[in-house]
Structure formats: structure tokens, C-alpha cells
Amino acid sequence: MAQLVEGETGRWEMVIGLEVHAQVISEAKLFSGAATAFGAAPNSQVSLVDAAMPGMLPVINHTCVEQAVRTGLGLKAEIHRESVFDRKNYFYPDLPQGYQISQYKNPIVGRGEIELDLPDGSTRTVGITRLHLEQDAGKSLHDQHPTQTMIDLNRSGVALMEIVSEPDLRGPDDAAAYLRKLRSILRYLGTCDGNMEEGSMRCDVNLSMRRAGDTEFGTRTETKNVNSIRAVQQAIEYEARRQVAVLEGGGTVDQETRLWDPGKSETRSMRSKEEAHDYRYFPDPDLLPLRLSEDLIARIRESLPELPDEKKRRFMDSYGLSAYDAGVLVAERARADYFEVAVAGRDAKLVANWVITELFGALNKTGRDVTDSPVSAGQLGALVDLIADDTISGRIAKEVFAAMLETGRDASVIVEERGLRQVTDTGAIAAAIDQVLAGNADKVAEYKAGKDKLFGFFVGQVMKATQGKANPALVNQVLKERLSG
Numbered sequence: 001m002a003q004l005v006e007g008e009t010g011r012w013e014m015v016i017g018l019e020v021h022a023q024v025i026s027e028a029k030l031f032s033g034a035a036t037a038f039g040a041a042p043n044s045q046v047s048l049v050d051a052a053m054p055g056m057l058p059v060i061n062h063t064c065v066e067q068a069v070r071t072g073l074g075l076k077a078e079i080h081r082e083s084v085f086d087r088k089n090y091f092y093p094d095l096p097q098g099y100q101i102s103q104y105k106n107p108i109v110g111r112g113e114i115e116l117d118l119p120d121g122s123t124r125t126v127g128i129t130r131l132h133l134e135q136d137a138g139k140s141l142h143d144q145h146p147t148q149t150m151i152d153l154n155r156s157g158v159a160l161m162e163i164v165s166e167p168d169l170r171g172p173d174d175a176a177a178y179l180r181k182l183r184s185i186l187r188y189l190g191t192c193d194g195n196m197e198e199g200s201m202r203c204d205v206n207l208s209m210r211r212a213g214d215t216e217f218g219t220r221t222e223t224k225n226v227n228s229i230r231a232v233q234q235a236i237e238y239e240a241r242r243q244v245a246v247l248e249g250g251g252t253v254d255q256e257t258r259l260w261d262p263g264k265s266e267t268r269s270m271r272s273k274e275e276a277h278d279y280r281y282f283p284d285p286d287l288l289p290l291r292l293s294e295d296l297i298a299r300i301r302e303s304l305p306e307l308p309d310e311k312k313r314r315f316m317d318s319y320g321l322s323a324y325d326a327g328v329l330v331a332e333r334a335r336a337d338y339f340e341v342a343v344a345g346r347d348a349k350l351v352a353n354w355v356i357t358e359l360f361g362a363l364n365k366t367g368r369d370v371t372d373s374p375v376s377a378g379q380l381g382a383l384v385d386l387i388a389d390d391t392i393s394g395r396i397a398k399e400v401f402a403a404m405l406e407t408g409r410d411a412s413v414i415v416e417e418r419g420l421r422q423v424t425d426t427g428a429i430a431a432a433i434d435q436v437l438a439g440n441a442d443k444v445a446e447y448k449a450g451k452d453k454l455f456g457f458f459v460g461q462v463m464k465a466t467q468g469k470a471n472p473a474l475v476n477q478v479l480k481e482r483l484s485g
């Protein structure tokens with residue numbers, strides 16, 4: 001459902017389209033052989049092409065092209081058999097060529113789509129307008145010297161995929177769901193690591209407002225430099241309120257580029273339409289049009305992994321999981337793989353519950369990933385077996401699991417060492433029950449006089465007396481017999 005903004009004069013709807021720059025996973029840059037590793041010493045990964053030395057010519061890196069095609073196929077998009085590299089001309093100190101090689105009228109990938117998983121478990125499809133390849137610029141460093149700006153060209157020429165969405169998003173939650181799903185798909189495909197903190201996925205937010213029920217779009221602003229999912233949500237909330245205030249005050253929204261200030265949590269004007277760049281795009285005369293063969297596309301299509309949406313459907317169909325549980329498990333490939341090892345031959349809902357609630361809960365608390373889990377998938381499965389065959393109760397299993405997380409040891413070892421085996425000996429349970437009933441004669445009388453709720457009290461006392469080890473089903477059964485006598 002649309003998320004509406006309550007104004008002074010009525011309700012307003014947000015219209016949002018996102019432009020995401022995703023750094024292509026590739027050893028070398030888009031048009032040079034220089035390396036792309038993150039965190040290298042400044043200017044240590046710069047070829048003569050990246051530094052725009054006179055006479056240097058770009059040579060296309062086929063790996064980057066294949067990564068773009070792979071991404072396009074993962075977004076169920078049209079792959080254009082012919083595309084063109086254009087020069088986007090502007091001056092900036094970190095752009096030694098004086099232009100960025102990009103794709104303008106003829107991008108490598110056209111229309112596609114992404115399925116959003118919304119918080120209420122429903123899904124919605126959002127259109128992808130296009131994906132094109134372009135070079136990244138260098139980086140200006142303003143904090144290295146008191147009076148001078150330094151330039152690091154390591155990023156200059158690194159391949160980016162610009163992925164543009166249709167204006168199909170209607171609020172901050174939609175935008176977050178879109179970015180999460182896009183990042184998940186890119187990671188499954190292995191075409192971008194999706195790491196927003198390191199800048200390998202960056203986002204521009206286009207937003208306009210219209211009165212609820214209107215069908216025409218309003219004038220939009222484009223907010224740049226929004227580099228985490230949380231920041232995207234905050235920028236949308238801020239910008240929506242700002243535009244509503246302008247419109248309700250009788251003004252008009254300027255079509256302008258704005259900048260997100262993460263320190264102040266606000267957007268501010270960067271340049272208006274009048275100052276908008278004229279990039280004087282034209283086809284780069286140093287590069288031929290890019291032609292893709294059917295063979296290449298078919299080969300890449302065959303190599304695609306099972307993607308999150310397909311995996312989610314399979315988890316729901318073959319394991320009977322809810323949309324929510326399946327969505328959580330498939331969000332990262334490593335999580336899904338962990339679950340599939342743990343679930344083999346076991347009750348899927350029980351295993352899913354242990355993986356999601358107990359394991360992910362514990363890992364989240366310490367900021368760890370499933371790949372760093374001290375408890376392996378096989379070990380977690382073995383713990384679930386002990387619950388299923390009544391060796392331990394679910395309650396005791398939590399205690400065992402906490403010890404497993406701490407020590408990395410097997411559940412069975414911990415159960416034996418600590419004497420946590422469930423008591424299933426009816427005689428022992430009956431003895432404990434008799435003791436509890438004898439010690440609470442007044443409550444027994446009240447129960448027999450009709451205060452049914454006391455049954456839970458007796459169960460609790462018996463469990464306490466057996467250190468939680470009595471089999472709960474047996475306790476219930478024997479207790480009922482004794483109390484009806």
C-alpha cells in the first residue's frame with residue numbers, strides 16, 4: 001500500500017525512482033588493465049589510460065561486459081545486441097579525461113523488473129528502466145592537507161553499472177525493499193559486492209509529490225550522495241515533507257539536484273535546472289559499438305545461479321515455509337545454504353525456526369555473519385534431532401544452544417556432560433508430581449473446587465522440581481490423572 005504524507009490541506013503521495021551505481025566485480029577497470037582492489041594506497045592502481053595521458057586509447061574489458069549482461073539477465077531485462085559508448089563531457093579535477101565514458105541513448109540493458117518483498121509478506125513488481133556501463137571518476141581528498149585538495153585516481157576508470165528504476169516506488173519502505181532486493185540479486189550473481197559502506201553501491205533518490213488520487217506526476221528533485229539504506233529512507237522522509245511544505249505554501253518545486261547531508265540529516269540544493277550541465281553527449285570515436293553474440297548471451301544465461309525469488313518459491317513449495325521465513329532465509333545465499341544443510345531429513349519448520357530466531361538472533365547481537373557461525377549447520381541439525389526424538393525439551397535446547405555458541409561443541413556432548421537428558425521415566429515424574437501436590441494441598445482443593453487455571457501452576461512446580469528436564473507431555477498426562485483421582 002502507498003505510504004501517504006499528511007499535509008495541512010490533505011494527503012500527499014510520494015513518487016520515487018532510484019538510480020543506483022553498482023561497482024562491477026572485476027579484477028581490472030572498464031577500459032584499462034589497472035587493478036580495482038578496495039583500500040589500496042592512493043594512486044597505486046592507475047594506468048596511463050586512467051590518468052588520461054595523451055594518445056592512450058581505451059580497450060573494452062570483456063569481463064565487465066559479461067557482468068553487465070549477467071546482471072541484466074538476473075533483472076529479467078532485455079539485453080541489447082548492440083549498444084554504444086558515449087562521452088559525457090564535464091570538467092572536474094578528479095576527471096582527467098574531461099569526460100566520462102558512459103552509455104546514453106543506447107544502453108547495454110533495457111527494461112527489466114524486480115520483485116519487492118514488503119514487510120506484510122506481500123510482493124510487488126517494480127520496473128527497471130535500463131542498466132548501462134560507465135566509468136567511475138577519481139576521488140578528491142579534502143582532509144589530507146590543510147590548504148590543498150589531493151586527488152586519488154585509483155577509482156578512475158573502474159566499471160560501474162548504473163541501474164535506473166521506473167518511478168514505481170511509493171515510500172521509504174518501498175525504497176528500502178528495492179535496494180535490499182537489488183543488492184541481494186547482485187550478490188547472488190556475483191556482479192557487485194553491494195557494500196554500501198565501501199561505496200560499491202551508491203544511490204541517487206528522485207522524488208516528487210502529488211495529491212493522493214492524482215494520476216499526473218509532480219516535479220521531482222534528485223538527491224545525490226545517499227549511501228546507506230537508512231540514509232535513503234531518511235532523505236525520502238525529509239524531502240517529502242519539504243516538498244509538501246513548498247507546495248502547500250503555494251510555491252512550486254524546482255527541478256534541481258540536491259545533496260544529502262548525513263550529519264544534519266537534511267537535503268540541500270546543489271544546482272538548479274538552469275545550472276544543469278549540458279554534457280554534450282556524443283559517441284566515443286575511440287570505441288566501436290558494442291555487439292553481443294547470441295552465443296555469449298546463451299552461455300551467460302545458462303550459468304545463472306538460482307536467484308532469490310526462485311529460491312524463495314522453492315523453499316515455500318518444498319519445505320512448506322511461510323513467505324516471511326523463506327524471504328529471510330534466501331536474502332543471502334550463505335544463509336540459504338546453511339539452512340539447506342541443516343534441514344536435510346528434518347522437520348523444516350522446526351529447523352527454520354531455530355535458524356532464524358535462535359541462530360540469526362544470536363549472530364545479529366554480536367554483528368556476525370552466518371559464515372562466521374560458531375555452530376555449523378550440521379551441529380544445529382543434530383540439536384534439532386535431540387528435540388525431535390525427545391532427548392531434550394525445547395526449553396533445555398535453548399540452554400544447550402547457548403553453550404554451543406560459546407564453545408562450538410556438539411549438542412550431544414553438552415547434554416551428557418551437564419546431565420540435561422529429559423526425564424521420560426513415568427515413575428520418576430509421578431514421584432515429583434506427588435511431592436508437589438502434597439506440598440500444595442490448599443491449591444489442590446481450590447483446583448478441585450473448579451479453579452482450572454491452577455493446572456499451569458502445578459506444571460510449573462513440577463518442571464521446577466525436575467530442573468526443567470521432565471518431559472512436558474508426560475507431566476501433563478500424569479498430572480491430569482492424579483488430579484482427577
Ligand code: ADP
Nearest residue numbers: 015016017018165166167206207208217218220
Ligand atoms: P535523468 O536522465 O535526468 O536522470 P531520467 O528520466 O533518467 O532522468 O530519470 C531518472 C530517475 O528519475 C528515474 O529513476 C525515474 O524513475 C525518476 N523519475 C522520473 N520522473 C519522476 C517524477 N516525476 N517523480 C519521481 N521520480 C521520477
Ligand code: MG
Nearest residue numbers: 019164204222
Ligand atoms: Mg540520471
